[in-house]
Amino acid sequence: MLRLAADTLPTFSLNAPVIQDILGHAKPLGHHEEPDNLNLGFGFLYYGLVRALRPRHVLVIGSGFGFSVVCLALGLKDNDKGRLSFVDPSFSVLKDGPFKTMGGTGQWDTKERVQSHFTRFGVEAWITHHKLTSQSFFDNYEDRGLPCIDIAFIDGNHAFRQVRNDFMSVLRHTHKNSYLLLHDTNIYVREAIGHAGVKRWLSIVSGHQELFEVIDFPFSSGVALVRVRRDRAWEQIDDASN
Numbered sequence: 001m002l003r004l005a006a007d008t009l010p011t012f013s014l015n016a017p018v019i020q021d022i023l024g025h026a027k028p029l030g031h032h033e034e035p036d037n038l039n040l041g042f043g044f045l046y047y048g049l050v051r052a053l054r055p056r057h058v059l060v061i062g063s064g065f066g067f068s069v070v071c072l073a074l075g076l077k078d079n080d081k082g083r084l085s086f087v088d089p090s091f092s093v094l095k096d097g098p099f100k101t102m103g104g105t106g107q108w109d110t111k112e113r114v115q116s117h118f119t120r121f122g123v124e125a126w127i128t129h130h131k132l133t134s135q136s137f138f139d140n141y142e143d144r145g146l147p148c149i150d151i152a153f154i155d156g157n158h159a160f161r162q163v164r165n166d167f168m169s170v171l172r173h174t175h176k177n178s179y180l181l182l183h184d185t186n187i188y189v190r191e192a193i194g195h196a197g198v199k200r201w202l203s204i205v206s207g208h209q210e211l212f213e214v215i216d217f218p219f220s221s222g223v224a225l226v227r228v229r230r231d232r233a234w235e236q237i238d239d240a241s242n
């Protein structure tokens with residue numbers, strides 16, 4: 001390998017001060033992180049997935065303080081390639097109640113606030129925020145001029161039907177070897193009382209082995225990684241699965 005002079009080395013964003021900033025200001029909620037030793041937990045996975053796969057288009061649905069968005073966008077920045085669409089209506093648990101959001105704090109209310117939040121991490125140019133629910137966003141996806149989705153991170157409303165709808169809507173814009181991450185696969189109390197249905201939906205997805213490869217990381221709030229095995233996979237799933 002050609003050795004580059006130190007002052008011509010490509011960017012590698014994940015140094016200790018940046019990690020400290022992510023943990024302090026993009027505040028992970030249940031990503032198996034460990035702030036005391038600067039461990040981003042699943043954040044390393046999100047960043048690493050983007051570095052390894054070099055996606056053109058990453059989509060994030062829902063984020064409390066932008067942890068997933070920042071880890072994924074830093075990967076794009078270091079790849080010097082790709083773009084990230086971030087869809088979040090900026091619900092707040094205090095204003096909108098626990099059936100609209102858990103962990104939402106109205107972070108994304110204004111353009112200025114969104115811009116300054118992501119500027120802190122140097123990733124503002126890689127991110128387009130859509131202040132919409134995922135349903136409204138997908139209602140006219142075709143008009144938005146966006147490419148296919150190579151990696152998606154689904155972490156919006158966790159009710160079973162919403163997770164299913166988000167997964168199916170994302171899937172319609174994927175291709176063979178797109179990857180979908182589903183956060184909160186391990187929040188069993190909320191699953192048990194019917195307030196969340198991520199694990200339940202994941203078990204249906206896992207049943208379609210011809211269409212998907214699934215690996216779950218049931219640590220902290222849990223995250224699952226799903227590989228789409230076929231083009232037009234959505235045509236082969238019964239939309240009414242429940």
Ligand SMILES: C[S@@+](CC[C@H](N)C(=O)[O-])C[C@H]1O[C@@H](n2cnc3c(N)ncnc32)[C@H](O)[C@@H]1O
Pocket residue numbers: 029061062063064065087088089090091092100101102103104105106132133134135155156157158183184
């Ligand atoms: C912390 S995140 C994700 C949920 C959290 N991990 C949990 O355990 O419930 C909360 C964010 O999801 C967003 N959100 C809620 N419903 C949404 C929807 N239908 N589409 C997109 N984002 C949504 C909220 O605005 C909020 O900013």
